[in-house]
Amino acid sequence: MDSCKIKNKPLLFIGHTILLLFITSGVIAQHVDVLQQDKPTSIRGLSVVDDNVAWITGSKGYVAKTSDGGKNWNWQQVKGFEKAEFRDIEAFSDKEAVIMSSGTPALILKTIDGGANWKINYRNTDTAYFLDAMDFDSRQHGFVMGDPIKGKFLLMETKDGGNNWNTFNGPDALPSQAAFAASGTCLRTDGLFAIITGGSVAEVITFKTKGGWKHSRVPIIHGQSAQGAFSISTGPRQYVVVGGDYQKDKRQDSTACYSTDKGLTWHLANTFPAGFQSAVEYLKEDTFISTGTSGTNMTTNGGKTWTKIDATSYNACRKAKHGKLVLLAGNGGKIGILKL
Known part of the structure; x- marks a missing residue:
């Protein structure tokens, strides 16, 4: 009987090893292919409409659009905005898109003809205004957020597809707390209305119509101006937050956390x-x-464990609103596609 137990142990071990290898190989099989690069722009705005249409925005006023799933891109520098930092974009079709510029002046532009013409729908020359991100929960309704002004995060709301913007009562901010205009995903409004912060405090700040703003600390590295929570995404069973220290981008500790109870813990x-x-x-x-400047990673268990799948530097990653296409974008005009 004892000898049988001894013989079974290696078989059990081998079985677990095979299972682990199977799971790991499933993650490693995913990879990122570069579609475009070597453009003089740092891309941080990315909006994937469906499996064919996607838009990107970047520094020096650059905008690009694909209508064939990323194989070909039409590039432009928006005339008159060659110095603009277009940090985020929300696209609704191959014709209609809203873009947001950080820095001074703070700008929101819109096109309804595929980028042939852009209309200025918001412009503010006050240097206190620094826009970080934009998100829509429907074609008509969306928000833009910015760094705190007089102790409150800046929020603006549109109810007509980005044509007009009005001030919305933003949450309180602690000294040296801010958000990062890094990928357009420090603000999420579809399903969960959340602002993600860093600097002095790493928080997920959520809003509900009844109850107002709720501040929840998250265990992401923070305390310095380059540190904190940078992005949030939600699945049906969990929320996931990532971040870190962008000045020390190889530092791995406390760069990701997750919640399985809708952000309570x-x-x-x-x-x-x-x-x-x-x-x-x-x-x-x-x-x-x-993704980030340190490379691209994947989790298949809701954020508990991560595996690196690509070492290339990117700033943003987005999945199609209607489809399966997943694109990444970064510095040097780099655009990548996730191969599943």
Whole structure:
């Protein structure tokens, strides 16, 4: 009997090893292919409409659009805005898109003819205004957020597809607390209205019509101006937050956390992404992808463990609103596609 137990142990061990290898190989099989690069712009705005149409925005006023799933891109520098930092974009079709510029002046532009013409729908020359991100929960309704002004995060709301913007009562901010205009995903409004912060405090700040703003600390590295939570994404069973220290982007500790109770409690990942991550995106079931200047990572268990799938630097990753296409974008005009 004892000898049988001894013989069974290696078989059990081998079985677990095979299972582990199977799970790991499933993650490693995912990879990122570069579609475009070597353009003089740092891309941080990315909006994927469906499996064919996607838009990107970047520094020096650059905008690009694809209508064939990323194979070909039409580039332009928006005339008169060659110095603009277009940090975020929300696209609704191959014709209609809204873009947002950080810095001074703070700008929101819109096109309804595929980028042939852009209309200025918001312009503010006050140097206190620094826009960080934009998100829509429907074609007509959306928000833009910015760094705190007089102790409150800046929020503006549109109810007509980005044509007009009005001030919305933003949450309180602590001294040296801010958000990061890194990937357009420090603000999420579809399903969960959340603002993600860093600097002095790493928080997920959520809003409900009844109850107002709720501040929840998250166990992401913070305390310095380059540190904090940078991005949030939600799945049906969990919320995932990523971040880190963008000045020390190889530092891995406390770069990801997750919640399985809709943000009531947060847990550090058991194994972290391989360094700083500026964006995270829900894909399916318990699978999320995250990316940053340290590379791209994936989790298949809701944020508990992460595996590095690509070492290339990117700033943003987004999945199609209507489809399966997943694109990434970064410095040097780099655009990548996730191969599943």
